Amino acid sequence: MSIERLTPPELLSKNKFNVDEEEPHIIIDKAICARCVEKPCLYVCPAVLYKLDKNGEMSFDYAGCLECGTCRVMCKNKGIVKWVYPRGTFGVIYRQG
Amino acid sequence: MSNEDKFDVIIVGAGPAGSACAYTLAKAGKNVLVIERGDTPGCKNVTGGRLYTYALEMLEQGLFEEAALERRVTHEEIMIISGDRAVTIDFNQPGFNPDSGAPMSFTVLRAVFDEWLAAKAEEMGAIVACGIKVDQLIEQNGKIVGVIAGEDEMYADIVIAADGVNSFMAQQAGLIQDIVAKTVGVGVKEVIELPAKTIEERFNLKAGEGAARMILGCTEGIHGGGFLYTNKDSISLGCVFMPGEAAQHKKSVHEIFQDLKLHPAILPLIDGGETVEYSAHLVSEAGYRGIHPRLYREGFLMIGDAAGFVINTGYSIRGIDLAIVSGIAAARAVIAHGDNLAAVGPNYMQELIHLKLIPTMKAADGYFDILETPWIYDKLPNLANDVFNNLFTVNGEVPQRMKDTVMGAIKANGLSLWQLLKLGIKGVKSL
Numbered sequence: 399m400s401i402e403r404l405t406p407p408e409l410l411s412k413n414k415f416n417v418d419e420e421e422p423h424i425i426i427d428k429a430i431c432a433r434c435v436e437k438p439c440l441y442v443c444p445a446v447l448y449k450l451d452k453n454g455e456m457s458f459d460y461a462g463c464l465e466c467g468t469c470r471v472m473c474k475n476k477g478i479v480k481w482v483y484p485r486g487t488f489g490v491i492y493r494q495g
Numbered sequence: 496m497s498n499e500d501k502f503d504v505i506i507v508g509a510g511p512a513g514s515a516c517a518y519t520l521a522k523a524g525k526n527v528l529v530i531e532r533g534d535t536p537g538c539k540n541v542t543g544g545r546l547y548t549y550a551l552e553m554l555e556q557g558l559f560e561e562a563a564l565e566r567r568v569t570h571e572e573i574m575i576i577s578g579d580r581a582v583t584i585d586f587n588q589p590g591f592n593p594d595s596g597a598p599m600s601f602t603v604l605r606a607v608f609d610e611w612l613a614a615k616a617e618e619m620g621a622i623v624a625c626g627i628k629v630d631q632l633i634e635q636n637g638k639i640v641g642v643i644a645g646e647d648e649m650y651a652d653i654v655i656a657a658d659g660v661n662s663f664m665a666q667q668a669g670l671i672q673d674i675v676a677k678t679v680g681v682g683v684k685e686v687i688e689l690p691a692k693t694i695e696e697r698f699n700l701k702a703g704e705g706a707a708r709m710i711l712g713c714t715e716g717i718h719g720g721g722f723l724y725t726n727k728d729s730i731s732l733g734c735v736f737m738p739g740e741a742a743q744h745k746k747s748v749h750e751i752f753q754d755l756k757l758h759p760a761i762l763p764l765i766d767g768g769e770t771v772e773y774s775a776h777l778v779s780e781a782g783y784r785g786i787h788p789r790l791y792r793e794g795f796l797m798i799g800d801a802a803g804f805v806i807n808t809g810y811s812i813r814g815i816d817l818a819i820v821s822g823i824a825a826a827r828a829v830i831a832h833g834d835n836l837a838a839v840g841p842n843y844m845q846e847l848i849h850l851k852l853i854p855t856m857k858a859a860d861g862y863f864d865i866l867e868t869p870w871i872y873d874k875l876p877n878l879a880n881d882v883f884n885n886l887f888t889v890n891g892e893v894p895q896r897m898k899d900t901v902m903g904a905i906k907a908n909g910l911s912l913w914q915l916l917k918l919g920i921k922g923v924k925s926l
Contacts (some may be wrong), residue, residue, distance in 0.1 A: 400766060400767060401687070401757070401762060401765050401766050401767070401768060401770075402757075403753045403756070403757060404770065405751065406749055409749075409770070410773060411629060411683070412770055412771055412772055412773055413772055413774075416534070436742065438738070438739075438742030440747070440912055441741055441742050441745055441746060441748065442681060442736075442738040442741050442742050442748060443747075444681060444683040444748055444749055444752075444773075444775035445749070445773075445775065446685075446747055446749050450562065451831070458736065464774060464776075465539060465776040466681060466774075466775040466776050466777050466795050466909035467661040467674075467777050468679075468681040468738050468775070468777060470661070470674075471673075471674045471675075471676050471738060471777070472676055472738050472739070472742060473678060482627060482663070483532055483539075483661075483663070484515075484532075484628075485628055486532050486626045486627045486628040486644070486645075487532075487533075487534045487625075487626040489535060489539070490538075490539070490774075491533070491538045492537070492538050492539065492541065492605070492606050492772065492774055492923065493538070493606050493771075493772060494604050494605075494686040494729070494731075494771060494772040494774070495537055495538070495540050495541050495542065495604050495605030495606035495607075495608075495609070495770075495774065
């Protein structure tokens with residue numbers, strides 16, 4: 399193996415997740431996000447899960463969430479309408495930490 | 496409510512704070528329940544990181560000898576990066592505590608360490624229930640009397656919030672507000688596996704010895720810095736950023752961290768390794784000022800990251816040791832005053848002072864101002880590398896006088912001697 403620049407999906411593929419398919423722990427309101435000018439979530443999410451699609455609309459996938467809470471702290475226009483930890487046993491499972 | 500459902504203490508979170516608290520309480524015969532949302536203790540937790548062993552010694556003498564730790568830190572390193580250059584200071588010492596003879600600190604990985612410490616608390620008689628997320632606190636007559644997890648209600652004389660930096664428990668108890676972006680950093684980390692022998696060769700280590708490195712100048716001017724810790728068979732490489740500045744910088748923290756990984760002075764240290772995990776976590780950056788003003792109310796205490804116990808001096812970062820000490824402090828307060836609930840909170844604060852946690856954080860308070868100086872994250876690293884560059888440049892020309900070299904580099908970096916002096920004076924005065 400040699401060390402190389404890894405994309406967020408490549409990095410997340412190294413991790414173990416137990417995704418809660420029934421209940422997302424983070425929910426965004428895209429209409430609020432559309433009005434948000436700064437969109438700090440695009441830059442501060444370590445897993446780069448907040449992205450603009452080709453129509454410029456905010457897209458978000460909670461499945462690769464590392465549960466750091468940075469988006470919750472930075473989301474000033476409250477486009478994140480729900481942020482809780484995943485239900486017990488769900489979410490990221492760090493084997494190193 | 497039956498007696499089975501009533502505990503002396505319920506602790507939310509089986510990190511170092513929660514487990515140290517549970518260990519101490521259970522040892523004293525208290526009926527303790529620890530509730531952890533992860534499948535196993537530690538599987539939600541991230542460190543840089545290292546652990547200073549004095550805290551484990553406080554918990555139980557000699558405990559560090561069987562602890563799930565990585566390498567004894569013998570090399571303290573500071574690396575200052577600018578462009579493709581780097582100045583590295585490597586302080587090599589035996590790494591033992593002069594008083595006790597015990598090793599001073601070890602590098603650590605949390606998934607293994609936290610699981611080990613929680614198992615020690617269980618050995619003492621605490622119940623550790625994993626895979627359960629506490630949703631709510633139960634309040635009666637102005638007192639916290641228990642927790643709700645899903646359909647279940649559980650009661651205790653005291654509920655202790657050890658649920659980390661995003662403490663939902665403390666927020667629910669009304670003791671903390673929303674986290675202010677300026678008071679936290681977001682840390683990202685890759686754990687990169689390498690053979691032990693390769694790590695030892697690259698860092699000049701004997702078997703079992705480790706290096707801890709802080710890295711300045713790798714954040715594109717954003718308040719923050721990198722870190723590197725050598726584990727037994729892996730290297731933890733990471734970077735911490737103030738999220739507000741990162742958002743304004745408009746470059747993903749992931750991207751800046753990948754740049755660090757490929758830096759010509761970092762890459763040879765990790766090359767040939769394999770990334771086995773990518774993690775992220777918030778870390779309190781406000782130090783003494785970040786301690787929440789009220790750490791208790793009747794029937795409720797906050798410990799560890801939930802309370803804001805982290806020290807960042809720029810050259811070392813402490814959190815796990817403070818978490819353990821605060822857990823011990825809370826346990827002692829409960830043991831001494833369990834029959835008079837109103838006295839537990841104030842006694843916890845006294846224990847935090849008695850165990851030197853609050854005074855230690857106060858003593859490190861001045862670092863906060865130094866680390867607030869914006870140009871130490873770009874201009875200063877550049878200046879340091881410029882000076883070294885001139886020092887080691889031999890090209891057949893008549894070399895500049897040292898004084899002119901330094902003054903020229905200061906000016907070229909948009910700084911003044913006065914600014915540097917002011918920072919120096921601030922440093923001497925505040926530390």
